[in-house]
Amino acid sequence: MLTLYDYLDSGNGYKARLLLAQLDLRYRRVERDIMAGETRTPEFLAKNPNGRIPMLELDSGVCLAESNAILWYLGVGSPFVPDEPLAQSQALQWMFFEQYSHEPYVATPRFILKHLPADSPRRAELPDRLARGRAALDVMETHLKTHAYFAGERYSVADIALYAYTHVAHEAQLDLAPFPAVRHWLARVASQPKHIQITFEPS
DSSP, rough: EEEEEEEOOHHHHHHHEEEEEEEEOOOEOOOGGGGGGTSSSSHHHHOOTTSSOOOETTSSSSSEEHHHHHHHHHHSSTTTTTTHHHEEEEEHHHHHIIIIHHHHHHHHHHHHHHSSSSTTTGGGGHHEEEHHHHHHHHHHHHHHHTOSSBTTTTOOOOHHHHHHHTTGGGHHHHHHHHHHHHHHHHHHHHTTTTTTOTTOOOO
8 A cells, every 4th residue: 555654735636536536546645744843853754865755655665755746646547647749738838837946935834934933034035935935936827817727628736736735825814816817726626526635545
């Protein structure tokens, strides 16, 4: 059985949980408290030297890290990864965008506000990060004004990658009111079959 090493509040972990649910794949979830250093133990670092979650351990014992790599691995051969080369490249384009232009400026402010004390020096990062977060949302808004989804005009791993932190952007104090196309897209993603909430834990 697949094993997902995860932290329930993590949007990156949620990406894997959401796709696993929509693929109807059974797996074992192992919670690792990142705030308590549980991904920095010798045992965990032996599996993932980068010391981060999510990490997917295959039946063979091979471990795969990085949330979007996990999405691609799970999605290949399913409807969630496009067959056509251009659509595949578009999916990857938006997944790279999510990691470089979106996640640092939507997920990181959320982490600072939810998990660090009010007197944390990292609060000084918020104005710049939130400005860049709004810029990322504006890029998404421009695309979604003329497209229902991010790749191949259908729901894919690209949408899962971007949905994970966008749908909780309010927890980063990012107001989605100025982005109606983004909000309509969020509703389309949430209406997909076998959709789960970020707080869902498999039984």
